[in-house]
Amino acid sequence: MNDTLLSVSIALVFGIATFMILRRDLIRVAIGITLLSHATNMLIVSTGAFLGGRTPIITGDKAVSTGGTFIDDLATGILAPVIPDGIEIAYVDPLVQALTLTAIVISLATTAFLLILCYRLYQEQGTTDVSEIRRLKG
Amino acid sequence: MDIMQHVPIIMIILPVFFAAFTVLFRSKSGLQKALNVGVFALLFILSLRLLSYVWDNGILVYEVGEWGKYGILLVADLLGAGMVVLSSLISLMAMIYATDYMDRKALDTTFFPLFNLMAAGLNGIFLTGDIFNMFVFFEILVLSSCGLIVLTGRGDHTKMADKLEAIFKYLVLNMVSITLMLVAIASLYATVGTLNMADIAVKVSYLAEAGTLPWHFHVIAMILIVVFGYKASMFPLHFWLADVHPSAPAPIHAMLSGMVIKVGVYGILRVHYLIFNETMFMLQPILILLSLITIAVGATSAIGQYDLKRMLAYSSVSQIGYVLLGVGMGTAYALTAAIVYLVNHAVAKSMLFLATGETLYHAGTKDIRKMGGFAKSSPFLGSIFLIGAMSIAGLPPTGGFFSKLVLFDAGLSSEYYIPVAIALVFAIFTLFYLFRTWLAIFWGEIKDTDNADGYTERKPTVAIKVALALLACVVIYMGVYPEHLLSLSGTIADQLLDPQPYITAVLERSVR
Numbered sequence: 001m002n003d004t005l006l007s008v009s010i011a012l013v014f015g016i017a018t019f020m021i022l023r024r025d026l027i028r029v030a031i032g033i034t035l036l037s038h039a040t041n042m043l044i045v046s047t048g049a050f051l052g053g054r055t056p057i058i059t060g061d062k063a064v065s066t067g068g069t070f071i072d073d074l075a076t077g078i079l080a081p082v083i084p085d086g087i088e089i090a091y092v093d094p095l096v097q098a099l100t101l102t103a104i105v106i107s108l109a110t111t112a113f114l115l116i117l118c119y120r121l122y123q124e125q126g127t128t129d130v131s132e133i134r135r136l137k138g
Numbered sequence: 139m140d141i142m143q144h145v146p147i148i149m150i151i152l153p154v155f156f157a158a159f160t161v162l163f164r165s166k167s168g169l170q171k172a173l174n175v176g177v178f179a180l181l182f183i184l185s186l187r188l189l190s191y192v193w194d195n196g197i198l199v200y201e202v203g204e205w206g207k208y209g210i211l212l213v214a215d216l217l218g219a220g221m222v223v224l225s226s227l228i229s230l231m232a233m234i235y236a237t238d239y240m241d242r243k244a245l246d247t248t249f250f251p252l253f254n255l256m257a258a259g260l261n262g263i264f265l266t267g268d269i270f271n272m273f274v275f276f277e278i279l280v281l282s283s284c285g286l287i288v289l290t291g292r293g294d295h296t297k298m299a300d301k302l303e304a305i306f307k308y309l310v311l312n313m314v315s316i317t318l319m320l321v322a323i324a325s326l327y328a329t330v331g332t333l334n335m336a337d338i339a340v341k342v343s344y345l346a347e348a349g350t351l352p353w354h355f356h357v358i359a360m361i362l363i364v365v366f367g368y369k370a371s372m373f374p375l376h377f378w379l380a381d382v383h384p385s386a387p388a389p390i391h392a393m394l395s396g397m398v399i400k401v402g403v404y405g406i407l408r409v410h411y412l413i414f415n416e417t418m419f420m421l422q423p424i425l426i427l428l429s430l431i432t433i434a435v436g437a438t439s440a441i442g443q444y445d446l447k448r449m450l451a452y453s454s455v456s457q458i459g460y461v462l463l464g465v466g467m468g469t470a471y472a473l474t475a476a477i478v479y480l481v482n483h484a485v486a487k488s489m490l491f492l493a494t495g496e497t498l499y500h501a502g503t504k505d506i507r508k509m510g511g512f513a514k515s516s517p518f519l520g521s522i523f524l525i526g527a528m529s530i531a532g533l534p535p536t537g538g539f540f541s542k543l544v545l546f547d548a549g550l551s552s553e554y555y556i557p558v559a560i561a562l563v564f565a566i567f568t569l570f571y572l573f574r575t576w577l578a579i580f581w582g583e584i585k586d587t588d589n590a591d592g593y594t595e596r597k598p599t600v601a602i603k604v605a606l607a608l609l610a611c612v613v614i615y616m617g618v619y620p621e622h623l624l625s626l627s628g629t630i631a632d633q634l635l636d637p638q639p640y641i642t643a644v645l646e647r648s649v650r
Contacts, residue, residue: 029310036317047325096327099324099327106274109281114309114313117302117306124299125299125303134303136300
C-alpha cells in the first residue's frame with residue numbers, strides 16, 4: 001500500500017474520531033471512541049508494514065533469509081523496524097500485529113461497556129444530549 | 139527461596155484467579171468475605187516479603203513464558219515493590235472496611251471480583267517491565283474501577299443517575315488518554331524497535347550518543363506526560379476528578395484517590411526517568427509550573443466546597459501537586475521527598491476517605507453546613523479524622539509533617555525559592571480548609587436542621603474500626619519513625635537517577 005495514502009487515511013480517521021467525540025450526543029461520542037481506537041490500530045499496524053512486505057510466516061528454508069528484521073545487534077545499528085542501510089527487508093513486523101489484536105480486544109470490551117452505559121444513562125436521565133447531562137457540578 | 143522468584147507473577151495471578159473464583163461463593167456471604175480478606179492479607183504479606191527480598195538481593199526479574207528479553211518481563215525493583223506494598227496495604231484496609239460498609243447486594247455479586255481485578259491491575263502496572271503491558275494493565279484498572287464506582291454503600295448519598303454520568307466522563311476521558319498512550323507506544327516502538335523498557339532505554343542512549351535522536355522522541359515524551367498527568371490529575375487535566383471520585387462509595391473512593399492517582403506519578407517516575415532522560419531538561423520546568431498551578435487550583439477549589447467528599451477530592455488534586463513538584467525538581471533529594479510525600483498522602487488520604495464514608499453514613503447528608511457536634515457521639519471517628527487531617531496538613535506527630543519538611547528542604551537546597559514559597563502558602567490553605575471542616579463536623583452543637591435524616595447515633599462496626607485504627611497506626615508510625623521510609627525512598631531515588639542497575643538486571647542475565 002502507498003505510504004502517503006496510508007498516512008492520510010489514518011489522519012482522516014483520527015480527525016473524524018475527534019469530531020465525533022466533540023459532538024453532543026452520547027452515541028456519537030461512543031462511535032468517536034471506537035473510531036479513535038480503529039485509527040490507533042491502523043497506526044500500530046502501519047509501523048510494522050514495509051513496502052513489499054510479505055506475511056511473517058517463516059517456515060523452513062525461508063527462515064534463513066529474514067534479513068535485518070529479527071537481528072538485534074547494537075553494533076551494526078538500531079534494528080527492527082528502523083532498518084539500517086543495505087539490509088533488505090522481506091517480511092513485515094509480526095509483533096505489531098499481535099499488539100493490534102490485543103488493542104482490538106480491549107477496545108471491543110470498552111465499546112460494549114460504553115454502549116451499555118449510554119443506554120443506562122438514557123434510561124436514568126431520559127436524554128442522550130451531553131449538554132443536558134450535567135448534574136455533577138459545584 | 140525459590141518461591142520468592144515467582145512472587146511477582148503471584149501478585150498478579152492470584153487476584154485475577156480470585157476474581158473468577160469468588161463468584162462461585164456468591165450465595166455464601168460470610169465465606170466470601172473471609173476468603174477475600176484472607177487473600178488480600180496474603181497479598182500484603184507476599185508484597186512485604188517481595189520488598190525485603192528486593193532490598194537484600196537486588197532487582198528481581200521474572201520472565202513470563204521464558205522468552206528471554208523478547209518476551210514479557212515482570213521487574214520488581216525497589217520502586218515497583220514499594221508501590222506494591224503500598225497498594226496492597228491500602229487495598230487490604232479498604233477490603234476489610236468494605237465488608238461492613240458496602241450494600242449486601244453489591245457485596246455478594248460484583249464487588250469482590252471487580253476489586254480483585256483492580257488490585258491485579260495496580261500490581262501489574264507497578265511490576266511490569268514492558269511498556270505495552272503497562273497499557274493493558276491500565277485498561278484493566280480503568281474498566282474495573284468503572285464497575286466499582288457504580289456500586290452503592292451505606293453512607294453513599296449519590297444517586298444512580300449521577301454515578302452513571304460520572305463513569306461516563308471517567309470512561310470517555312480515560313479512553314482518549316489511553317489511546318494517546320497507545321499512539322505514543324506505537325511511535326516509540328517504530329523508533330527503537332522494542333517494547334521492553336530497559337531495552338528502550340539502552341537504545342535511546344545509543345541514539346543520543348550518536349546524535350541521531352529523532353525530533354519526535356520529544357513529542358512522545360510530552361504525550362506520555364499528558365497521559366500520566368491525566369491519571370495523576372495534573373492541572374489542565376484535573377477537572378474530572380472532583381466529579382468522578384466523590385461518586386464512588388467510600389472504600390473505592392479511598393482506593394481511587396489514595397492509590398489510583400499515584401499510578402500517574404509512578405508512570406512519570408518509571409518511564410520518564412528511565413527512558414526519557416534526554417528530554418527531562420525540557421520537561422522539568424513544565425512539570426514544576428503545572429504542579430504549582432495544580433496545588434493552587436486544588437486548594438482554592440477545596441476552600442469553596444461545602445460537599446465533604448468533593449472538598450476532599452479537590453484536596454487530593456492539591457496534594458498530588460506537591461508530589462509532582464518533587465518529581466519535577468528532579469534531584470535525588472527532591473525525588474526522595476516526592477516518594478515520601480506519595481506514601482504519606484496515600485495512607486493518610488485513604489484513611490480520611492474511609493472515615494468520611496462512615497461520618498456521612500451517620501450524618502445522613504453530604505453538606506458540611508448541616509453537620510456539627512459529632513465529637514460527642516462518635517469520638518472515635520473524630521480522632522481518626524483529626525489524625526488524617528493533621529497528616530494531610532503536615533502537623534508534627536504524623537507522617538505528613540516529614541513529607542512536607544523534606545519536600546520544602548529539597549526545594550530550598552536546589553534553590554527553587556519561588557516554587558517553595560508558593561507551595562508553602564497553599565500548605566497554609568490546606569491547614570485552613572481541613573481544620574475548618576473538622577471543626578464544623580465534630581465541634582460545636584448538633585445542628586437542628588429540617589433535614590429529616592439528621593444525625594443518628596450508630597456505632598461503627600468492628601471491621602470498620604479495625605481498618606481505620608490500623609491505618610491511623612501506620613500514619614502515626616511514619617511520623618514517629620520516619621527514618622525507615624526516608625532511607626528506603628533515598629535508595630529508590632538514587633536508583634531512579636542512575637538506572638544502570640535496572641538495565642543490567644533486565645538485559646544482562648542468564649536466560650533460563
